[in-house]
Amino acid sequence: TGLSRPQRILKAVQKNATKGNPESVIAAIDHYCRHSEWAMNVGDEKGLILDSVVTEVNPSTALELGTYCGYSTVRIARLLSPGTKLITLEFNPDYAAIARQIIAYAGLQDKVILVEGPSGDLIPKMKQQHGIKSFDFVFLDHWKDRYVPDTKLLEECGLLRKGSVLLADNVICPGTPEYLKYVRNDPRYESRYFKSNLEYTKVEDGLEKSVFLG
Numbered sequence: 025t026g027l028s029r030p031q032r033i034l035k036a037v038q039k040n041a042t043k044g045n046p047e048s049v050i051a052a053i054d055h056y057c058r059h060s061e062w063a064m065n066v067g068d069e070k071g072l073i074l075d076s077v078v079t080e081v082n083p084s085t086a087l088e089l090g091t092y093c094g095y096s097t098v099r100i101a102r103l104l105s106p107g108t109k110l111i112t113l114e115f116n117p118d119y120a121a122i123a124r125q126i127i128a129y130a131g132l133q134d135k136v137i138l139v140e141g142p143s144g145d146l147i148p149k150m151k152q153q154h155g156i157k158s159f160d161f162v163f164l165d166h167w168k169d170r171y172v173p174d175t176k177l178l179e180e181c182g183l184l185r186k187g188s189v190l191l192a193d194n195v196i197c198p199g200t201p202e203y204l205k206y207v208r209n210d211p212r213y214e215s216r217y218f219k220s221n222l223e224y225t226k227v228e229d230g231l232e233k234s235v236f237l238g
């Protein structure tokens with residue numbers, strides 16, 4: 025049945041982007057997904073909000089839940105200071121295989137550690153496997169019913185510290201009502217909604233930024 029959507033996205037990158045140029049990789053994916061076929065990247069509009077939060081936090085340690093094709097991985101990693109690492113977790117091996125190639129095409133493979141597997145199993149291993157004390161920044165962009173359990177897991181594993189920033193995609197569409205209730209009602213979080221649109225559409229979506237107060 026031919027190429028998968030992630031494979032078609034990789035081809036568009038190889039055809040239209042310049043090796044080692046993350047901006048051109050981002051632009052190639054956005055152009056393809058806006059004009060050829062929609063895909064669940066955070067996209068250019070919400071991507072600008074992601075960029076501004078990453079730049080503000082300037083994390084030494086960052087975690088992404090849900091890699092997909094690596095679009096937001098490239099957006100985040102391109103902004104990291106030298107010597108800092110982004111760990112990204114992806115459950116789907118086919119997505120992971122494409123993401124590795126897109127991250128490498130952008131020239132960011134030395135800043136990114138892509139781990140395949142279920143986030144619920146991998147999060148408790150972060151300290152021992154990657155020598156992580158805590159995460160300064162976490163981007164939640166995986167299955168919506170994992171946002172609350174994985175946030176609780178990060179807390180329980182001591183992976184959040186006073187000031188850690190969580191940024192969650194899709195809090196309106198497809199929607200994560202349980203997660204919004206959790207971070208907005210729990211006094212240990214200071215939460216704020218950044219209104220935007222679902223990638224490549226006019227449908228409302230947004231990002232929720234939540235600072236862990238410890």
Ligand SMILES: Oc1cc(-c2ccc(F)cc2)cc2cncnc12
Nearest residue numbers: 064065066090165166167194197198
């Ligand atoms: O950004 C996203 C968007 C959608 C999605 C799919 C279908 C639809 F109709 C609307 C939205 C699904 C996602 C799953 N994981 C991570 N991110 C996602």
Ligand SMILES: [Mg+2]
Nearest residue numbers: 066165193194
């Ligand atoms: Mg998303």
